Amino acid sequence: MTALDPVLTCTWATPQSWTLSAYEAGGGYSALKKAAKMAPADITQAVKESGLRGRGGAGFPTGMKWNFLAAPDGGPRYLVVNADESEPGTCKDVPLIMASPHLLIEGAIITALAIQCDHAFIYVRGEVVHVYRRLLAAVAEARKAGYLGRNILGTGFDLEITVHAGAGAYICGEESALLDSLEGRRGQPRLKPPFPAVKRLYARPTTVNNVETIASVPGIIDRGAAWFAGMGTEKSKGHVIYSLSGHVERPGQYEGPMGMTLRELLALAGGVRKGHHLKFWTPGGSSTPILTDKHLDVPLDYEGVEGAGSMLGTRALQIFDETTCVVRAVARWTEFYKHESCGKCTPCREGTFWLSQIYERLERGEGTEADIEQLLDTSRSILGRSFCALGDSATMTISSSIAAFREEYLAHVSGHGCPTDPRATALFAVPAKKKGAGA
Amino acid sequence: MTYTDEQTKRLAKDASAIIARYPQARSALLPLLHLVQSEDGFVSPDGMVFCADQLGVSTAEVSAVATFYSQFKRHPTGEYQVGVCTNTLCALMGGDAVWDSLTKHLGVGDDETTPDGKVTLERIECNAACDYAPVVMVNWEFFDNQTPESAKAVVDSLRAGKDVAPTRGAAKVCSFKEVSRVLAGFEDGRAGEGVGAGPASLVGLEAAAGAKPNGGAE
Amino acid sequence: MTTTAGAKADANLVTTITATIDGFEVTVPKGTLIIRAAEDIGVEIPRFCDHPALEPAGACRQCLVEVAAPDRDGNLTPMPKPQASCSVELTAGMVVKTQETSEVADRAQKGVMELLLINHPLDCPVCDKGGECPLQNQAMSHGNAESRFRDQKRTFEKPIVLTSEVLLDRERCVLCQRCTRFSEQIPGDPFIELQERGATSQVGLLDVDVLDFEGFAASGLPTEDESGRPFSSYFAGNTIQICPVGALTSAAYRFRARPFDLVSSPSIAEHDSSGSAVRIDHRRGKVMRRLAINDPLVNEDWITDKDRFAFRWQDLDDRLTHPLVRDDAGVLVEASWPEALERAAAGLANAMVATKAKGVGVLPGGRVTLEDAYAYGKFARAVLGTNDIDARWRATSEEEHAFLASSVAGTGIGVTFADLEKAPAVLMVSFEPEDEGGVVFLRLRKSRGSQKVFTIAPFLSPGARKLDATLVPAVPGAEGAVLASLPHDVVAALKGDGAVIILGERIASARGGLTAALALADSTGARLAWIPRRAGERGAVEAGALPGVLPGGGSAGSAGAKIALVRTWGIESLPAAYGRGLDDILAAAASGHLGALVLGGVSLDDLPPSAEAAIKKAPFVVSLEVRRSGVTELADVVLPVAPPSEKAGTFVNWEGRPRAFEAAFETSAVSDHRALDMLARAMGADLGTPTVDAVRAELDSITVDDAARASRPSFAAPSSTPRGTAVHAVLASWHLLVDAGALQDGEPHLAGTGRVAVARVSAATAATLGSAGVVRVSGAGRGSITLPVVATPGMADGVVWLPANSPGANTARMLGVWPGASVTVKGLGA
Numbered sequence A: 001m002t003a004l005d006p007v008l009t010c011t012w013a014t015p016q017s018w019t020l021s022a023y024e025a026g027g028g029y030s031a032l033k034k035a036a037k038m039a040p041a042d043i044t045q046a047v048k049e050s051g052l053r054g055r056g057g058a059g060f061p062t063g064m065k066w067n068f069l070a071a072p073d074g075g076p077r078y079l080v081v082n083a084d085e086s087e088p089g090t091c092k093d094v095p096l097i098m099a100s101p102h103l104l105i106e107g108a109i110i111t112a113l114a115i116q117c118d119h120a121f122i123y124v125r126g127e128v129v130h131v132y133r134r135l136l137a138a139v140a141e142a143r144k145a146g147y148l149g150r151n152i153l154g155t156g157f158d159l160e161i162t163v164h165a166g167a168g169a170y171i172c173g174e175e176s177a178l179l180d181s182l183e184g185r186r187g188q189p190r191l192k193p194p195f196p197a198v199k200r201l202y203a204r205p206t207t208v209n210n211v212e213t214i215a216s217v218p219g220i221i222d223r224g225a226a227w228f229a230g231m232g233t234e235k236s237k238g239h240v241i242y243s244l245s246g247h248v249e250r251p252g253q254y255e256g257p258m259g260m261t262l263r264e265l266l267a268l269a270g271g272v273r274k275g276h277h278l279k280f281w282t283p284g285g286s287s288t289p290i291l292t293d294k295h296l297d298v299p300l301d302y303e304g305v306e307g308a309g310s311m312l313g314t315r316a317l318q319i320f321d322e323t324t325c326v327v328r329a330v331a332r333w334t335e336f337y338k339h340e341s342c343g344k345c346t347p348c349r350e351g352t353f354w355l356s357q358i359y360e361r362l363e364r365g366e367g368t369e370a371d372i373e374q375l376l377d378t379s380r381s382i383l384g385r386s387f388c389a390l391g392d393s394a395t396m397t398i399s400s401s402i403a404a405f406r407e408e409y410l411a412h413v414s415g416h417g418c419p420t421d422p423r424a425t426a427l428f429a430v431p432a433k434k435k436g437a438g439a
Numbered sequence B: 001m002t003y004t005d006e007q008t009k010r011l012a013k014d015a016s017a018i019i020a021r022y023p024q025a026r027s028a029l030l031p032l033l034h035l036v037q038s039e040d041g042f043v044s045p046d047g048m049v050f051c052a053d054q055l056g057v058s059t060a061e062v063s064a065v066a067t068f069y070s071q072f073k074r075h076p077t078g079e080y081q082v083g084v085c086t087n088t089l090c091a092l093m094g095g096d097a098v099w100d101s102l103t104k105h106l107g108v109g110d111d112e113t114t115p116d117g118k119v120t121l122e123r124i125e126c127n128a129a130c131d132y133a134p135v136v137m138v139n140w141e142f143f144d145n146q147t148p149e150s151a152k153a154v155v156d157s158l159r160a161g162k163d164v165a166p167t168r169g170a171a172k173v174c175s176f177k178e179v180s181r182v183l184a185g186f187e188d189g190r191a192g193e194g195v196g197a198g199p200a201s202l203v204g205l206e207a208a209a210g211a212k213p214n215g216g217a218e
Numbered sequence C: 001m002t003t004t005a006g007a008k009a010d011a012n013l014v015t016t017i018t019a020t021i022d023g024f025e026v027t028v029p030k031g032t033l034i035i036r037a038a039e040d041i042g043v044e045i046p047r048f049c050d051h052p053a054l055e056p057a058g059a060c061r062q063c064l065v066e067v068a069a070p071d072r073d074g075n076l077t078p079m080p081k082p083q084a085s086c087s088v089e090l091t092a093g094m095v096v097k098t099q100e101t102s103e104v105a106d107r108a109q110k111g112v113m114e115l116l117l118i119n120h121p122l123d124c125p126v127c128d129k130g131g132e133c134p135l136q137n138q139a140m141s142h143g144n145a146e147s148r149f150r151d152q153k154r155t156f157e158k159p160i161v162l163t164s165e166v167l168l169d170r171e172r173c174v175l176c177q178r179c180t181r182f183s184e185q186i187p188g189d190p191f192i193e194l195q196e197r198g199a200t201s202q203v204g205l206l207d208v209d210v211l212d213f214e215g216f217a218a219s220g221l222p223t224e225d226e227s228g229r230p231f232s233s234y235f236a237g238n239t240i241q242i243c244p245v246g247a248l249t250s251a252a253y254r255f256r257a258r259p260f261d262l263v264s265s266p267s268i269a270e271h272d273s274s275g276s277a278v279r280i281d282h283r284r285g286k287v288m289r290r291l292a293i294n295d296p297l298v299n300e301d302w303i304t305d306k307d308r309f310a311f312r313w314q315d316l317d318d319r320l321t322h323p324l325v326r327d328d329a330g331v332l333v334e335a336s337w338p339e340a341l342e343r344a345a346a347g348l349a350n351a352m353v354a355t356k357a358k359g360v361g362v363l364p365g366g367r368v369t370l371e372d373a374y375a376y377g378k379f380a381r382a383v384l385g386t387n388d389i390d391a392r393w394r395a396t397s398e399e400e401h402a403f404l405a406s407s408v409a410g411t412g413i414g415v416t417f418a419d420l421e422k423a424p425a426v427l428m429v430s431f432e433p434e435d436e437g438g439v440v441f442l443r444l445r446k447s448r449g450s451q452k453v454f455t456i457a458p459f460l461s462p463g464a465r466k467l468d469a470t471l472v473p474a475v476p477g478a479e480g481a482v483l484a485s486l487p488h489d490v491v492a493a494l495k496g497d498g499a500v501i502i503l504g505e506r507i508a509s510a511r512g513g514l515t516a517a518l519a520l521a522d523s524t525g526a527r528l529a530w531i532p533r534r535a536g537e538r539g540a541v542e543a544g545a546l547p548g549v550l551p552g553g554g555s556a557g558s559a560g561a562k563i564a565l566v567r568t569w570g571i572e573s574l575p576a577a578y579g580r581g582l583d584d585i586l587a588a589a590a591s592g593h594l595g596a597l598v599l600g601g602v603s604l605d606d607l608p609p610s611a612e613a614a615i616k617k618a619p620f621v622v623s624l625e626v627r628r629s630g631v632t633e634l635a636d637v638v639l640p641v642a643p644p645s646e647k648a649g650t651f652v653n654w655e656g657r658p659r660a661f662e663a664a665f666e667t668s669a670v671s672d673h674r675a676l677d678m679l680a681r682a683m684g685a686d687l688g689t690p691t692v693d694a695v696r697a698e699l700d701s702i703t704v705d706d707a708a709r710a711s712r713p714s715f716a717a718p719s720s721t722p723r724g725t726a727v728h729a730v731l732a733s734w735h736l737l738v739d740a741g742a743l744q745d746g747e748p749h750l751a752g753t754g755r756v757a758v759a760r761v762s763a764a765t766a767a768t769l770g771s772a773g774v775v776r777v778s779g780a781g782r783g784s785i786t787l788p789v790v791a792t793p794g795m796a797d798g799v800v801w802l803p804a805n806s807p808g809a810n811t812a813r814m815l816g817v818w819p820g821a822s823v824t825v826k827g828l829g830a
């Protein structure tokens, strides 16, 4: 059985872990000091050799991304840290920043050294005010300590970090929409080309990386690429945070090497809710096709999950036991995508609008068998047709849930409504209410 | 404009501090709208005109942004904006039940405010705290592992004017306007309050320690 | 088969690539989008958001096609998803399959179409766009017959007002974002934007009622133009035309006609000197609407709102249908053509031959066609025996006359729109691109970012600001001195290959300005473009409707040119006396030294009141007009003439490009050249201008050799430049694009988008005036204008700017002075 291996999370229990003094006491900023003496290309090379892949969902090799940046031309270039964390099920970046903002800042400074930018932005979703407070304070502390500002650690290198609060839009996690949002616009995804590495924020070369990705950088510099590459599987290296939520005894953040299995993680988390068993789960948030109890031993790395017909995404493992109605679950996700569709492209805007109404009807008991086909067909009209991946995402749990649980959909049709008791899913006892009452 | 000269002056000073954080002024629009909410409790039309003036953009462009983001409110908000997560995971873990009981208890629906102006109830989407489901956010502070009873107790205390502490966050929930000012990027000195990590954030550490006291790879 | 797409196929200039679309090999310039390349082989990929003049958006997803491209090793690799052909460039070796050959593409397109239609109302029968709607057409050719959608459609209350002239039916909108992208990208007027998000997305404004904002401020449209009008755009009407569905409608046209009821005729717009190509849609002798015609050389896809909406003026109640003559009681009464012509002929003959012969002055105004201007000039010289002809009905000068005679007349096509676009640097002198140039502004704006723009003006106007122009401040009248001592960076920029100096017509009143501009062009190598405001100005110069210029550009003082013309015209001689210009003609009339005036389409609003007095004083006045006006009321004989849509003719645009047009529809109305031909006949002369063809043939036969041209002006700028004070300020003024001009009469929707009149002064001047927001400006003791005052950044102290002819503020008529004059400014208490 694979053991957990807390790296990013290891200081979280330290008293006042978010302060500079606590962070430095735990060895914080030593990686920066090391990086300050390295050539930028060597930092990037180390990250490349470590095999670090983006932790924001797509798993793009981080060192390669930095290498793609157009060569410095004297003009500004930017690092943008994606702390928008809004993917349903995903809940790792927020606790990381809350407990250890300096880890992110140190990673951002080292990244800035590597890509030679003098202004970095951390785009935090606006709905987590305390996280934002912690970052603002940590940036101020770091500036005071000389880690930010002019001539950092005598390197002659300057860096400012602006912490920017979003205002509630899931799409702003998509990196090009995030940049539009950061420029004071509606968060709508942009066309590629031009590619981020060439012309992005303020039409300048820009790299966008997830919080966990950037927070992994200090460790790689400090302990070496080989150490990092020594963890995980062949193509998915290093440590990652697995976020378990839902019908599980001890939900929370579990950090370990890439490629652990749900079976292992459930064992560490005390198993599925007592007295119940696993029905389905998402490997990486609501944008990944659902898996079932058949997939308990799938290695949670990019290749393994893909092999099982899903995607690793953000390792947001949402666990649902047998009390859960899959139609209800997917209906709610579908509503989410409808609510969050930016409206730019037809398939996503109109498709989610339509899908959501079909689900409402199924739940009300007014669905037909044709509706199930319509769900699939409309999903097909969105998947691969929408402007960005949000539209694709909206279809993932729909098609996968119909594939795995078609009878349950049919039962909603034949039974004119949901055959399960919605109260049974709650983690506490919910008193019965009269039929027809409530929302 | 119905802002007084004093207000306009004060807000313009804040606005220039915000604009100074960015290479291009327009980037300041989101924080400026948070600033307007800190003044008016919502994005007021006057506030939008103010933003347009500050940034030299059209008011259509400002409302285009203000209406895109769900945190920007079009009506005066209560002092406490109570958001119940009803995205799939929270909803199923009990968020729906929490919602039902709060809406009944307060007698208001989605995006409605109690007559005393204290609480605005809202359904919210996943707030990155699934391991603490069901989650309620009050002025964007975490109230973890809620039940209908605990949630009702929170809103009752808020309405009674008592200080209420979030599970993970500041020592007490600040008002909507105060929090909006923080989101505009003005520190309120509360970053040091509260826990570093809640219990669910630490389960992995505990499990790792249990399995292998000193951590490290095999 | 191999076809070649794109503007230029010159392989030496453009790198081309070769790829395959639907099995056909195509070679196109590198960078060509798939959708364009497909058009070239006749494959129309359906589209909504795509518009060739806008940046690709890839938003509607209607244009999906199947694409395979060679990978690094040259192996053809299919892309996993269908691609939006409007935003993907064709690359070498690519294999594209459109709906014609690909099941995948066809399915994808049908899927998008189905989704587009779920929220679209099925109201084609009552929709303005019915019959010419891309959605309707594509739904028929690419859609499924029956909708599978059986849920709740999105509905909106309808319609909402975007500007006084543009309405939006939100439920018809397919959110292609053409209109919002146009507004931002083309004129730079983001007056509309997408509002809300997702399925509730809609095009709109900050309208608190529509967007459900609770307000402290009064609800309704926001007022953000400092003049108190909702922010609008002079180009907003283009959004109606590019809307691929019937969501955007014109307040003026809405429900008035159906496309299939209309007859369309191509024409040329009469409102400015650009000569934009327009389509006139008419029904039973009435213009119903006007649209832009894409003309790559001139206006490309766009026209101004004035060109689009200002056409009702010709159908108002005051339209002249019969000639008028003044009866014995002094009242104008309708008369027959023969009667009127006889009266006019007699009156003019009398002015020529009476014992106290003083001659006739001919003032056709700046809106006439080339053919009409030619007829006026020939009428003056060959029939009336005078060089006293001047088409300039505005501030003029001898220096300008010399400039036009030497450097404009007969020079053919000079600087072009394309040259403006390519110019590395542009200096605008007394020229406001947005107000006075129309689509010139759009062409310049196209090069924003790659072109340096400087403007010599009293302040940085909104239009200049949208061009990122740098202000070279000048108090009106001092432009000559400013031109002579420009900052080094401006001079250096003008030395760039292809740089252009644009001269507006207002430079005429700044002594030494044109002389200095010519010198600057000589020293820098920059080319000059004279861009007057009115459609007929350049044609009039070419036709010889100036006192010292003969048709074709010869100087009236050149013996050679005169001999040639005498021969062409078959007359004995041309008048010997040097002709007088507008000011002198009017002065002569005012002092009783003129026997008669022949007036074309001129308005009393354009000149100081002295003009009216002069016309009154003239013993005999013939007016050729479309509508009754202040001028016709002063005339002894009024001959009704046709508006441009009812006649054929040519406007020579500012480039020098002849823009010929036919009558959009025939009426009994005659053009000026024909009326003059008849008048000449009544006077016993053969003018030879009965038809446009006759005029054109004659004009074509005239050639002028360069030696016959006038010499360039040489006027020194005044040694001291005008200096104003807060109280005695120098007047600055120009016509706003949308104002009280007579050709905009009858179009309240257009008027609603005009900027309300304000007075502009510098912040310091405003402070000195201590006004509570309102000033009274008085000129030369004659009258005054009271307006809200706006402190304008960058404006010189001691200058006050007023609009030339806006409602409530006509500077010439009300103040009796031209720009550059000293006026008295008084701040008024609240």
Ligand SMILES: Cc1cc2nc3c(=O)[nH]c(=O)nc-3n(C[C@H](O)[C@H](O)[C@H](O)COP(=O)(O)O)c2cc1C
Pocket (backbone or CB within 6 Å): A053, A054, A055, A056, A057, A058, A059, A060, A062, A082, A083, A084, A085, A086, A087, A170, A171, A172, A173, A174, A175, A176, A208, A209, A210, A211, A213, A214, A388, A389, A390, A393
């Ligand atoms: C709809 C959508 C939402 C996303 N949300 C997030 C997010 O909240 N956080 C994040 O880091 N990446 C998110 N991503 C992925 C980003 O676009 C981007 O790939 C990532 O930030 C890159 O960082 P990485 O290479 O370090 O993973 C999202 C993508 C999509 C399509």
Ligand code: SF4
Pocket (backbone or CB within 6 Å): C168, C172, C173, C174, C175, C176, C177, C178, C179, C180, C203, C239, C242, C243, C244, C245, C247, C248
């Ligand atoms: S109004 Fe017309 S042009 Fe504008 S987005 Fe809608 S369909 Fe497109």
Ligand code: FES
Pocket (backbone or CB within 6 Å): C046, C047, C048, C049, C050, C057, C058, C059, C060, C061, C062, C063, C064, C084, C085, C086, C087
């Ligand atoms: S025309 Fe290509 S996406 Fe709209």
